[in-house]
Amino acid sequence: MNSVSVADVGRPAIRWHTLSRSLRGGLKGGEYTWAVAFVVPYLAVFLTFVAYPVVYGLWLGSEPSLYRELFADPIYQTTVVNTVLYLALGVNVKMFLALLLSGFFMRPGRWMKVLLLIFVLPWAVPQISAFISIHWMLNGEWGFLNNLLYHLFHIEGPFWLNERWTALGAVIASHIWKWTPFWTLILLAGRMAIPLEIRDTARVDGATGVRGFVYITFPLLANLYLISTLLSTIFLLGDFNAVYFVSGGGPADSTHVLATLGIRDAFDLAQPRLGVAAVMSALPLVIPLVIVLMRKLRTTEVQL
Amino acid sequence: MSARRAVRRRRYSGNAGVLVLSVVLIVWTFVPIYNMVMISLEPEGDVYTDRLWPKMPSVESFWGVLTQGHWYLEHFWRQFGNSLYLGVMVTFLTLLFGSLTSFSIGRMRIRHGWLVSNCALLTYVIPASFLAIPFYRIMQNYGLANNLWSVIAALVAFATPYAIFVLQEYGRSIPIEVDESARIDGASPLQIYRSIYLPLMAPALVAVGTYALLLAWNEFLYQFLLLSTKSSMTVPVALAQFLNSDQSPWNYMMATAIVYALPPIAIYYAFRRRMTAGLTMGGVKG
Numbered sequence: 001m002n003s004v005s006v007a008d009v010g011r012p013a014i015r016w017h018t019l020s021r022s023l024r025g026g027l028k029g030g031e032y033t034w035a036v037a038f039v040v041p042y043l044a045v046f047l048t049f050v051a052y053p054v055v056y057g058l059w060l061g062s063e064p065s066l067y068r069e070l071f072a073d074p075i076y077q078t079t080v081v082n083t084v085l086y087l088a089l090g091v092n093v094k095m096f097l098a099l100l101l102s103g104f105f106m107r108p109g110r111w112m113k114v115l116l117l118i119f120v121l122p123w124a125v126p127q128i129s130a131f132i133s134i135h136w137m138l139n140g141e142w143g144f145l146n147n148l149l150y151h152l153f154h155i156e157g158p159f160w161l162n163e164r165w166t167a168l169g170a171v172i173a174s175h176i177w178k179w180t181p182f183w184t185l186i187l188l189a190g191r192m193a194i195p196l197e198i199r200d201t202a203r204v205d206g207a208t209g210v211r212g213f214v215y216i217t218f219p220l221l222a223n224l225y226l227i228s229t230l231l232s233t234i235f236l237l238g239d240f241n242a243v244y245f246v247s248g249g250g251p252a253d254s255t256h257v258l259a260t261l262g263i264r265d266a267f268d269l270a271q272p273r274l275g276v277a278a279v280m281s282a283l284p285l286v287i288p289l290v291i292v293l294m295r296k297l298r299t300t301e302v303q304l
Numbered sequence: 305m306s307a308r309r310a311v312r313r314r315r316y317s318g319n320a321g322v323l324v325l326s327v328v329l330i331v332w333t334f335v336p337i338y339n340m341v342m343i344s345l346e347p348e349g350d351v352y353t354d355r356l357w358p359k360m361p362s363v364e365s366f367w368g369v370l371t372q373g374h375w376y377l378e379h380f381w382r383q384f385g386n387s388l389y390l391g392v393m394v395t396f397l398t399l400l401f402g403s404l405t406s407f408s409i410g411r412m413r414i415r416h417g418w419l420v421s422n423c424a425l426l427t428y429v430i431p432a433s434f435l436a437i438p439f440y441r442i443m444q445n446y447g448l449a450n451n452l453w454s455v456i457a458a459l460v461a462f463a464t465p466y467a468i469f470v471l472q473e474y475g476r477s478i479p480i481e482v483d484e485s486a487r488i489d490g491a492s493p494l495q496i497y498r499s500i501y502l503p504l505m506a507p508a509l510v511a512v513g514t515y516a517l518l519l520a521w522n523e524f525l526y527q528f529l530l531l532s533t534k535s536s537m538t539v540p541v542a543l544a545q546f547l548n549s550d551q552s553p554w555n556y557m558m559a560t561a562i563v564y565a566l567p568p569i570a571i572y573y574a575f576r577r578r579m580t581a582g583l584t585m586g587g588v589k590g
Contacts, residue, residue: 038412101329128543133336238433
């Protein structure tokens with residue numbers, strides 16, 4: 001079955017057949033049934049496990065009174081600030097580092113390949129393992145970080161997770177630790193795909209170093225960078241693990257983001273509707289992002 | 305002369321820069337991993353120290369994990385088996401549904417196929433954690449709470465969209481005439497799918513399969529919400545249970561975390577090339 005020769009494929013009769021079929025538009029009866037049968041499993045999964053929960057969630061969170069209760073909650077207000085900070089810093093610092101590092105890893109040589117292999121390790125380590133380790137590492141009394149600070153500089157490190165700003169910073173740093181390698185690889189692939197001739201020509205014309213980056217590399221990477229940033233924003237908005245494991249939302253619920261607050265309200269406080277409302281209050285940000293992303297991903301066929 | 309010196313100086317400073325940055329990156333990458341290894345090598349009860357390396361490193365805690373030799377690890381192998389089962393089923397179903405769908409849309413060009421693509425795209429950009437609460441309630445109504453299949457269903461639903469994209473994109477590199485001539489030879493769509501499409505798609509299937517497996521291995525929230533008995537839970541849930549208690553056996557937890565991290569690291573490095581190829585497939589067309 002596999003050995004379809006090129007000569008067969010190129011026969012004009014078949015081309016004509018293809019053409020006429022595409023003009024008629026569509027498949028013959030029996031084949032159409034097959035095609036539908038092939039799509040049905042995924043559609044069933046989509047309808048049962050995505051569409052239904054979406055609709056049910058919208059219904060759960062549809063009471064306006066929920067939002068009055070939610071907005072009056074001081075923890076919710078803190079959470080919104082945290083979410084904005086987490087998004088702004090987590091996404092942009094990470095993407096900017098990834099952009100710079102992808103350029104760094106373009107350097108030739110064996111060492112760079114080895115270093116890249118080491119550098120992607122955080123991506124390969126499961127989130128749960130990594131974040132539990134970071135959580136204990138930041139323990140004020142027994143954590144590795146403070147031991148290190150003491151041994152190296154004789155500094156008594158702070159109790160990182162007992163104070164809102166350092167705890168939030170720890171969460172953001174953990175996110176950057178875990179995900180910078182991934183986006184570096186994406187941007188590295190983007191840089192590699194820039195044809196060599198363009199880079200060579202640019203170099204001959206004097207566009208090297210910073211100028212080469214500003215006038216040649218970045219314009220060619222800009223679209224990928226933008227899409228990566230938007231996707232990363234959405235992924236980060238839904239991120240539960242970093243906050244849950246590193247800071248646990250503490251101290252005193254001061255480092256929650258919307259994703260963890262929703263789960264806390266629904267399960268710790270047994271108020272699922274309030275939890276759904278907390279998550280739904282991100283919709284004004286999610287919907288435009290989704291629309292822009294769907295349009296971008298469809299037209300440029302970027303896959304991550 | 306001075307120009308040459310300037311070039312040389314620039315090369316030296318460049319090398320120094322590479323060296324400094326390399327050291328920074330290696331330290332940054334390894335600190336949490338070093339911490340994990342260090343604590344796992346502490347003998348029992350010695351976790352509360354201010355040392356940077358155990359005084360008496362021992363593999364006691366690893367042994368404890370492998371033999372379930374601590375009360376916290378009673379069901380370790382059962383839970384590890386659950387994680388494995390979850391990963392394998394999610395991978396298999398994601399590959400099956402993803403390849404069938406992309407075959408129908410991309411190769412058979414089913415009418416309104418773009419609608420299905422859009423459903424997939426939409427799923428891809430909705431954060432999974434936002435659907436956790438309604439999903440949990442639905443599963444409870446169906447009596448599927450505490451059942452591994454409820455988690456499998458959720459993860460397949462969230463992994464398949466990516467599979468559909470990558471497979472469709474990869475499928476474009478295979479001439480449609482291959483399918484056409486098989487059709488003319490009388491092959492049914494199912495035969496074309498099995499004997500032509502799947503073998504030709506093998507590289508992309510490996511990439512997608514790895515993605516699905518690692519997604520299941522990394523996932524926590526759905527497993528945490530849906531699995532609550534000791535025998536039904538997976539390793540991440542068991543790990544999390546002990547995170548917030550004061551008397552956590554940290555050396556055992558870290559050993560568990562390392563054992564749990566080994567399979568994905570091995571898979572990742574084994575399939576690295578395929579995976580990055582899949583991740584960036586067509587990534588820079590725009």
